[in-house]
Amino acid sequence: DAGVIQSPRHEVTEMGQEVTLRCKPISGHDYLFWYRQTMMRGLELLIYFNNNVPIDDSGMPEDRFSAKMPNASFSTLKIQPSEPRDSAVYFCASSLALTRSYEQYFGPGTRLTVT
Amino acid sequence: AQSVTQLGSHVSVSEGALVLLRCNYSSSVPPYLFWYVQYPNQGLQLLLKYTSAATLVKGINGFEAEFKKSETSFHLTKPSAHMSDAAEYFCAVSFSGGYNKLIFGAGTRLAVHP
Numbered sequence: 039d040a041g042v043i044q045s046p047r048h049e050v051t052e053m054g055q056e057v058t059l060r061c062k063p064i065s066g067h068d069y070l071f072w073y074r075q076t077m078m079r080g081l082e083l084l085i086y087f088n089n090n091v092p093i094d095d096s097g098m099p100e101d102r103f104s105a106k107m108p109n110a111s112f113s114t115l116k117i118q119p120s121e122p123r124d125s126a127v128y129f130c131a132s133s134l135a136l137t138r139s140y141e142q143y144f145g146p147g148t149r150l151t152v153t
Numbered sequence: 154a155q156s157v158t159q160l161g162s163h164v165s166v167s168e169g170a171l172v173l174l175r176c177n178y179s180s181s182v183p184p185y186l187f188w189y190v191q192y193p194n195q196g197l198q199l200l201l202k203y204t205s206a207a208t209l210v211k212g213i214n215g216f217e218a219e220f221k222k223s224e225t226s227f228h229l230t231k232p233s234a235h236m237s238d239a240a241e242y243f244c245a246v247s248f249s250g251g252y253n254k255l256i257f258g259a260g261t262r263l264a265v266h267p
Contacts, residue, residue, distance in 0.1 A: 144196035
């Protein structure tokens with residue numbers, strides 16, 4: 039399996055622009071998680087989906103952030119408008135409930151820089 | 154509510170020395186526990202996991218961890234550090250509400266010097 043795929047790997051954008059991060063989970067996995075990692079705040083869970091349905095978005099910092107999962111093989115995290123404080127590494131992870139092991143598989147991350 | 158505390162945000166050891174990274178958890182139900190490793194500019198990779206079987210769990214790269222219920226601990230050890238072990242290590246506990254959610258600790262950065 040190719041693992042969790044994220045694109046782009048690096049994104050540099052100007053303040054006020056819209057940013058879309060993409061994630062393809064491992065085939066067959068029914069959970070998808072979006073995390074943000076910064077030096078100051080560490081690893082934060084933003085939102086997660088089960089069978090394409092958002093379960094908990096309480097970690098989304100504000101209304102500028104939105105996430106969708108239109109099908110089992112694709113999810114997006116959008117920031118509109120972006121701000122410099124959104125600069126971070128964003129990770130996507132997926133897992134399979136059937137195993138009951140809670141193990142999550144992480145993608146390589148997208149490093150976002152907002153200038 | 155579940156929580157994870159990793160004692161020491163930075164740990165430095167000499168090559169060949171024992172590695173000990175500490176993790177304490179709180180959970181109202183029998184937990185699943187995990188150690189993940191993050192190498193520079195990479196995602197998190199599972200190192201090992203405890204899922205209520207043997208209390209001593211062996212993982213990749215010579216790491217192991219012991220689940221101690223009485224101490225609510227799940228410390229990570231390796232007998233002899235290699236330079237390649239330099240990375241950030243995260244302890245995580247399963248969320249009792251299900252949903253395959255994990256609660257992560259703040260991480261410990263391990264430095265290995267010659």
